[in-house]
Every structure is written in structure tokens, then in C-alpha cells.
């Protein structure tokens with residue numbers, strides 16, 4: 714879409730405006746280019762056919778149902794620790810490049826025996842991505858650096874422009890662990906206990922998400938009640954689908 718000059722300036726100004734992002738699902742923010750790269754690798758070894766999935770990956774407007782089909786594909790493609798760390802790093806860089814100064818990522822810890830992944834090691838892989846980016850990716854500063862991107866302290870001074878080091882922004886990232894609505898009572902409890910144990914590492918709460926047409930609210934009640942008893946914040950996805958208003962209101966009441 715072509716933008717008028719004034720609109721372009723407005724978009725640019727909005728991009729540079731410092732922002733807070735409180736609702737980003739890690740695997741929902743994966744770069745399409747990485748998904749294509751991973752699908753291509755699987756195509757080469759004959760594990761899936763890229764031509765079957767290319768349209769699903771590149772489609773822009775999706776219904777809720779199509780989103781969950783894409784999530785299923787993403788979860789097939791992103792099964793090892795290295796990829797999880799890379800996705801985390803890239804997602805943070807993408808938000809930072811849009812001047813997000815505080816980011817709350819949420820993600821569902823997964824276990825996958827085939828690659829030696831437990832829920833804990835999944836979270837550790839995400840935290841490794843956060844640490845890698847936190848240390849190395851100062852933000853473009855809206856207030857101090859005008860049009861210039863201060864990539865590191867070594868490049869902060871130019872003949873015509875001096876960035877004040879104190880004002881250079883840095884993206885701050887925190888994590889919520891998600892319970893998927895497909896999980897069991899025990900699975901949900903494992904995630905909540907893990908989040909509580911790892912709270913000193915930047916885990917700030919629990920999220921209940923996943924396909925709203927799946928699962929029974931009673932399954933998640935013990936885990937969410939336990940989190941509440943510890944004083945641990947809980948975010949609920951609810952009421953996305955009309956016929957599930959009842960279960961949503963039950964969870965909110967609880």
C-alpha cells in the first residue's frame with residue numbers, strides 16, 4: 714500500500730515513539746522468513762512438503778481457526794532449544810526496532826522427549842534468548858538520538874551528533890508462562906510451579922491461552938487458584954468465541 718508523505722511521517726513517528734507491549738505470544742511473533750527457512754529444511758529431508766505450507770505461512774488475514782492451524786505448523790517446526798533461543802532473540806529485536814521499551818512475552822513451555830526437551834529446558838532456552846538480546850541490543854532512542862540508531866556505545870559519537878549515553882533506551886523483557894487449553898490438570902500445575910520457581914529470572918505471571926473451543930475450565934482451576942494463592946498474576950484469554958462465554962465467566966469469577 715502506498716502512503717502519502719504525511720502518512721509516512723506519522724507511521725515513522727509512531728514507530729519511534731517509546732511503547733509498552735503487554736501481549737505478545739512468542740511463537741505468534743516468529744518471522745515468516747524463519748518459518749519458511751525451517752519448512753524448507755524439512756522439505757529437503759522429506760519430512761513435509763513446502764508447497765503445501767507456503768500459502769499458510771505467507772497468508773496475511775487469518776481467521777481464528779486458520780491461526781490455530783498455523784500454530785500447529787509452527788510447533789512442528791520449532792522443536793529444538795537452539796531454534797527457541799533464536800526465535801526469542803529475533804522477536805525481541807523486532808520489537809526493539811519499533812521502539813518497544815518494555816515487552817512482556819508469553820509462551821507455552823513444551824516437552825519433547827525426542828530432543829531431550831522438558832518444560833524447564835524450554836523456558837531456559839527462551840531465557841537464553843532474552844539474555845542474549847538484553848545485553849546486546851540498545852534501542853534507537855526517541856529522545857536522544859533523533860534519526861540515528863545508536864548500535865553500541867562505541868558508535869555513539871559522530872561529528873555532528875552526540876547521543877547522551879544516559880538517555881539511550883534499552884528494551885526490558887519479562888516473561889509469562891502459558892497454559893495451553895489442551896493441557897491436563899497436572900500439565901497446567903507443572904507450568905505454574907515452574908513459573909513460580911523461576912520468578913527470580915524475570916517470569917512475572919501465568920497466562921491461559923490456546924484454542925478457545927478446546928478444554929474445560931475446571932481443568933485449569935487448581936493451577937490458577939494455586940497461582941492466585943501465591944499472589945502470582947494470572948492473565949486469561951477468554952470470550953473469543955460466543956458459545957464459550959459461560960466457561961470464561963466461570964474462570965473470571967474463580
Ligand SMILES: CNc1ncnc2c1ncn2[C@@H]1O[C@H](COP(=O)(O)O)[C@@H](O)[C@H]1O
Nearest residue numbers: 738739740741784819820821891922923950
Ligand atoms: C485470539 N488469539 C489467541 N487466543 C488464544 N491463544 C492464543 C492466541 N494467539 C496465540 N495463542 C497461543 O499462543 C501459542 C503460540 O505461542 P507459544 O507457542 O505459546 O509461544 C498458540 O499455540 C496458542 O496456544
